[in-house]
Amino acid sequence: MIRVLRRKWLFAALVGTALISILGLLGSGAPEDPDHSGPTLEARADALRAATQLARADRNFFVLDPGLGALTLYAGGAELRVYPVGEVRAGSRRAITWGVAEGADDWRTRVWADARIDPPIHRNLRVIVSDSVVAPDLAGAEKWIPPTPEEGVPAPRHFMVHFADGLGVEFALADGEEAPRDIKAQLRGLLARMLPRNWDRHRIRVEMTAVELGALYRAFPLDAAFVAVLPKG
Amino acid sequence: MSSSLASLPRVDFMDGGGGAQRALRWLGLMVGVGVLWKLFAGVALAVLFGFSLEVVPGPEHLRVGIGAAAPPVSGSAASVVDSLETVMGRMRPRRTYIVIDRANNRLWLRRDGLILREAVVSTGSGTILKESGGEQRSWTFETPAGVHKIRSMRRDPVWTKPDWAFLEEGQDPPKRLSERREEGSLGEWALDLGDGYMIHGTLYERLLGRSITHGCIRVGRDDLRAIARAVSSGTQVLIF
Numbered sequence A: 001m002i003r004v005l006r007r008k009w010l011f012a013a014l015v016g017t018a019l020i021s022i023l024g025l026l027g028s029g030a031p032e033d034p035d036h037s038g039p040t041l042e043a044r045a046d047a048l049r050a051a052t053q054l055a056r057a058d059r060n061f062f063v064l065d066p067g068l069g070a071l072t073l074y075a076g077g078a079e080l081r082v083y084p085v086g087e088v089r090a091g092s093r094r095a096i097t098w099g100v101a102e103g104a105d106d107w108r109t110r111v112w113a114d115a116r117i118d119p120p121i122h123r124n125l126r127v128i129v130s131d132s133v134v135a136p137d138l139a140g141a142e143k144w145i146p147p148t149p150e151e152g153v154p155a156p157r158h159f160m161v162h163f164a165d166g167l168g169v170e171f172a173l174a175d176g177e178e179a180p181r182d183i184k185a186q187l188r189g190l191l192a193r194m195l196p197r198n199w200d201r202h203r204i205r206v207e208m209t210a211v212e213l214g215a216l217y218r219a220f221p222l223d224a225a226f227v228a229v230l231p232k233g
Numbered sequence B: 001m002s003s004s005l006a007s008l009p010r011v012d013f014m015d016g017g018g019g020a021q022r023a024l025r026w027l028g029l030m031v032g033v034g035v036l037w038k039l040f041a042g043v044a045l046a047v048l049f050g051f052s053l054e055v056v057p058g059p060e061h062l063r064v065g066i067g068a069a070a071p072p073v074s075g076s077a078a079s080v081v082d083s084l085e086t087v088m089g090r091m092r093p094r095r096t097y098i099v100i101d102r103a104n105n106r107l108w109l110r111r112d113g114l115i116l117r118e119a120v121v122s123t124g125s126g127t128i129l130k131e132s133g134g135e136q137r138s139w140t141f142e143t144p145a146g147v148h149k150i151r152s153m154r155r156d157p158v159w160t161k162p163d164w165a166f167l168e169e170g171q172d173p174p175k176r177l178s179e180r181r182e183e184g185s186l187g188e189w190a191l192d193l194g195d196g197y198m199i200h201g202t203l204y205e206r207l208l209g210r211s212i213t214h215g216c217i218r219v220g221r222d223d224l225r226a227i228a229r230a231v232s233s234g235t236q237v238l239i240f
Helices: A002-028 A041-056 A185-196 A210-220 B001-004 B018-049 B075-090 B163-169 B221-230
Strands: A058-066 A070-075 A079-082 A087-091 A117-118 A127-130 A158-163 A169-171 A203-208 A225-228 B052-058 B099-101 B104-113 B116-122 B128-131 B138-140 B146-149 B154-155 B159-160 B180-183 B189-194 B197-200 B215-219 B235-240
Touching: A002 B018, A041 A058, A041 A070, A041 A225, A041 B075, A079 A210, A079 B099, A079 B104, A079 B235, A117 B189, A158 A185, A158 A210, A169 A210, A203 A210, B104 B221, B116 B221, B128 B163, B146 B189, B189 B221, B197 B221, B215 B221
Parallel strands: A058 A225, A127 B128, A169 A203, B099 B235, B197 B215
Antiparallel strands: A058 A070, A070 A079, A087 A203, A087 B052, A117 A158, A158 A169, B099 B104, B104 B116, B116 B215, B128 B138, B146 B235, B154 B189, B159 B180, B189 B197
């Protein structure tokens, strides 16, 4: 009996190892560019062209430049904030694309717009009512101390920004970065990812530190366009 | 002693344990099947719904771009990028400007792509005040996003309290202007952004970093002094 069990466990272990290997190969995508060629000048020129047009139109916009390791937020021509970024990956959905928004072929060079953040930030509005005679609601008003931004909206482990035409950016913690686990938020994120409206066709994944990730999540302006310096595939 | 032990009935846990063995075997099989199922499901989901993401070369692979030592590129392509970067550079504000991040309560003094000073500030709380009687007005205490300019700068400002400042404390707004004036509460400087919004000092520096104001931007004393030295009327204030 023990022999039979051993054989079964051995078989299961072999199959498991094989599957994990396949999963690893599939998950890792293509290997890194061996000659370290970097973003092409054409990609940089495309991004700069888009950025100058957005700046001329006095728009808010992000420029993601993996070569500089920076995500920069602009208002017109003025730099507002630079978020340092780690590894950046970009690519498209592998197999099933039915039900997924039609992605533009020029997704690497176009301006991404109509941002929607997921999970959305819900702020609790505080309403106080004045009463010039007794003011019962105001007894504790002066003592009220709001939380700090970090306490009020803690850094998530990752968040998504979905743009029009099936384009999405996933912002995630860099390897080795720690953030408190929020099981409820993770479950909500899992359910949200299953909604068809959140199915992207093309995606960029950006890794950041917990501090930068939290700061970006709290302040992400949804009216901002998004431009990335990505080499053409 | 040993004889008394030998006389005890022998308890063999394996005796008659065919049922236990079968249960153990079934448990093992179920666990194995469960593990395999998870692996198969993981692979299937990854293949069907996952993304094939390639690493975009980062700064360590940088050959072209700002800061690159020797870009190995053709002259014409490089000149296109150079000219576009020059165009972007020309669209930068020429003078020192202020950036305020409302969600994180931070202020930066910037010029030519450099940060001259960073400060922890307080911005609008988002609280809504509703007037229960009278005109039944309401106020939302938010710092307005967008592009603003410093309209004027006042040293040792005196605050003329608006109606909401009294209503919030359960008082009737006074008719006389002199009863609305309050000295010291705005700190050493008030930089007027219009519509009643200001960058000013505070008596409550311990609350800096929290969204607690009525829409103004409160700054600590030392930071406010540095900002007041670096800016003037017309300086851009960009709030996001």
